[in-house]
Amino acid sequence: MKKMILALLAPAVLLAGCADTTSRSQAVYMLLDTSGTYAAELEKAQAVVNYLLGTLQPGDSLGLARIDTGSFSEKDIIHKVTFDGRPSRSNEQKRAFRQVMDNFVSSVNESPYTDITGGVLQAAEYLNETRAGKKTILVFSDMEEELAKGFVRDFPIQISGIRVVALNVTKLRKDIKDPRKYMDRLEQWKKRVEAGGGVWRVINDLERLERILAE
Amino acid sequence: MSELLLILKGSHPVLSVLLWMTLAMVVLYFARSQVHQAIGAMSRVVANAMRLAAHAVLLGEQRLNRRNKEVLLAEGAEEVEKEIDREFHRIEAVVQRDLQGYPTLHRNMSDLITRIDEDYRRSTETPPSPPAWIEAVRSLANLPDGGDKMMAGIMSEIRKTVNRQHKMAIAEFRKQSSVRHGLLKKMAPFWRKLGRTVEDVGKTITGLYERGAMIDRKMDDYKEILAGSNRMERRLSSSSMTQFFIAGLVLLIAIGGAVINFNLIALPMSEMVGGGSYIGPFKTSNVAAMVIILVEVTMGLFLMESLRITRLFPIIGMMDDKMRMRLIWISFAILLTLAGIESALAFMRDRIAADLEALRQSLAGVKAVQGRQSWIPTVGQMLLGFILPFALTFVAIPLESFIHSSRTVLGMSVAGLLRIVAVILRLIGNIAVYLGKAFISFYDLLIFPLLWVDEKIFAGRKAKPSATPKEETFKEAVKQ
Structure with a gap:
């Protein structure tokens, strides 16, 4: 009897041994800039979220948070979900997510300051907790950080193994006058992300959303 | 002397080159016999090695051909035995039915x-x-x-x-x-x-x-x-080749059916085993779908074996009739169950696909059109899911033909390959011999003035020496 049980268990043990330890799921955390200059762009963010909901697979994770005065806070997380392995349940979760996003866009309050670094730190924390194989932070912002008095953000950030994709980086009035400011701003972020072990990308053409999750 | 040394050092380039060439020619002339022998020996070594290798390969090919013939004739004999046995059974049936x-x-x-x-x-x-x-x-x-x-x-x-x-x-x-x-x-x-x-x-x-x-x-x-007649060998090998290609074609069609079957059940399997887990680099749901299809094929094999249509597992063929009947019913029951499961999965797939499409439409901002939902695709998928496992059962027949014929075809292919290798080896050996000859001729071309002088001066004094035994051997090698 013992031999029979062993014989039955052997394939299961072998299969377990074959199990790939590297996670193939992916996690995406999207930060939405709600500062005065950028709040009008949020409708475009809806399209990005819808694209993500249509693309992410069962087992993947998606988080959505706002960037406001102090973004390094759980309170700024609008919604987060790890999609169920069953496609039917996963579809229900996606519908619910979409509803939350719609509600947020329709009732968003403008923020006086823009704490992007805090949002990125909060995103990195969430993504690392998901243990996903592929982690991405989408920053839907003009990347102009404005911190309230007393907020300290001028330190290196640790985002090893995380891709940071800046979406729809709009040009500010001062950028139009002097484009070097725009380029310098992006360059500063690139250096900061790469110094923290991350990968930096900029996608301004929202017609090509497939590039968001591409390598 | 000092001038000569200066010329040699290159003070007069043209003269220096001429002098060096003359010196080299003289050295080459005196070393001619040894160099000829060395080149001849090297080419002989290569040629003989290649000849031996080709011989060994040809022996291998002959052995393989003999083995192929034995296999072919044994299979042919078995086939004819089966046919004769079947004819006798038919005669027995006729005698029992009509003449008893x-x-x-x-x-x-x-x-x-x-x-x-x-x-x-x-x-x-x-x-x-x-x-x-x-x-x-x-x-x-x-x-x-x-x-x-x-x-x-x-x-x-x-x-x-x-x-x-x-x-x-x-x-x-x-x-x-x-x-x-x-x-x-x-x-x-x-x-x-x-x-x-x-x-x-x-x-x-x-x-x-x-x-x-x-x-x-x-x-x-x-x-x-x-x-062991050659006529029968040719007939059997031709028949074997035909079987191989026909069975291969049918197996390809069966693989196509299995792929369709896989696509039919892979998505709904994720509803059962989860869509986010992996076994190795493969999704667990895909592996599960593949396992179901493979189990169906295996059950089909057992069913065909039990019915004595195929003979891939002699142990099943040797079972007593009671046990064989049990196996037939068990494998048929499992097949029927799996066909039912597949049919249910096909139904589930239809639902999931419709739900996914509705979600995508809503995400894209398109208002979902509630048209008349036809039941034909759903029923079609369910029927397909039910029929395909039974259709895959018949894979056993071409599989058996393929396995049996592939033994012969593979043997013939390897024999052909060995023959090509032998030809290439012989070719390399001959090329080595002719390259040796070419090198010797080229060597003589480099020192032709001295050879000409040599011939003129010593032509009268010594008779032309006959070919040395080594040169004879070399010529023989070239002939071979």
Whole structure:
């Protein structure tokens, strides 16, 4: 009897041994800039979220948070979900997510300051907790950080193994006058992300959303 | 001397080159014999090595060909044995069905013949002749009456009596004829029955004769196979190649069916085992779907084996009939269950796909159109899910043919490959020999002035030496 049980268990043990330890799921955390200059762009963010909901697979994770005065806070997380392995349940979760996003866009309050670094730190924390194989932070912002008095953000950030994709980086009035400011701003972020072990990308053409999750 | 050294150092480039060339020529001239031997030896070494290698490869090819022939003939013999066995079984069935009741048939036929014979005898009986006194009365009636009235009256009565008797005789004759006709009419169905029986027996005998002739032909083939004739080998190898390609084609079609089957159940399997887990680099749901299909194929193999349609697992073929029947029912039950599961999965797939499409439409901002939902695709998918496992069952037949024929085809392919390798090795050997010759000629070309002088000066003094034994060997190698 013992031999029979062993014989039955052997394939299961072998299969377990074959199990790939590297996670193939992916996690995406999207930060939405709600500062005065950028709040009008949020409708475009809806399209990005819808694209993500249509693309992410069962087992993947998606988080959505706002960037406001102090973004390094759980309170700024609008919604987060790890999609169920069953496609039917996963579809229900996606519908619910979409509803939350719609509600947020329709009732968003403008923020006086823009704490992007805090949002990125909060995103990195969430993504690392998901243990996903592929982690991405989408920053839907003009990347102009404005911190309230007393907020300290001028330190290196640790985002090893995380891709940071800046979406729809709009040009500010001062950028139009002097484009070097725009380029310098992006360059500063690139250096900061790469110094923290991350990968930096900029996608301004929202017609090509497939590039968001591409390598 | 010092000038010569200066020239050698390159003070006069042209002269320096000429001088160096002359010196080199002299050195090459004196080393000619040794260099020739070295080149010859090297080319011989390569040529011999290649020749030996080619020989070894050819021996291997011959051995493989012998093995191929043995396999081919053994398979052919087995095939013919099966065919002969089948023919004998058919004959046995015919004999049991038609000729086992031959004594009864014989008795029936004898009874029929006896009855027909009796009826015939009865039908040939002549009607009773008119009484003998009738003739005497007729003679009296024909006597002249001599004008006597009384006599005339008597004679008239006599004539009437004669006529009455005649009519009675005719009536009796007709009655008897009618009876005979009745008897003959009753014989007709017996004749027909007898005719049909004889015809059936004739057909059976003809069938047996044809099967006997077929067995004779098969036995001739069998004898040829046992004798290992080349004609039979060619016939079997041609048949094997045909089998290989046809079975391969059918297997490709079956693989296509399996792929469709896989796509039908992979998505709904994620609803059961989860869509986010992986086994190695593969999704668990895909692996599970593949496992189901492979189990179906395996059950199909067992079913075909149990039915003795294929013979891939001798142990199943050797089982007693009771056990084999159990295996048939078990494998059929599992197949039926899996077909049911697949049908349910196909239904689930339809639902999931519709839900996913609705979600995508809503995400894209398109208002979902509620059209008339047709049940045809759903039923079609469910039917497909139910039928495909049974269709895959029949994979066992081409698979068996493919495996059997691939032994021969693979053997022939390897033999062909070995032959090509042998040819290439021989070619390399010959190239080495001719390269050696070319190097020697080129070497002589470099020192041709000295060789020319040598020939002019020593031509008269020494006779042209015959080829050394080594050169002979070298020439032989070239010839080979």
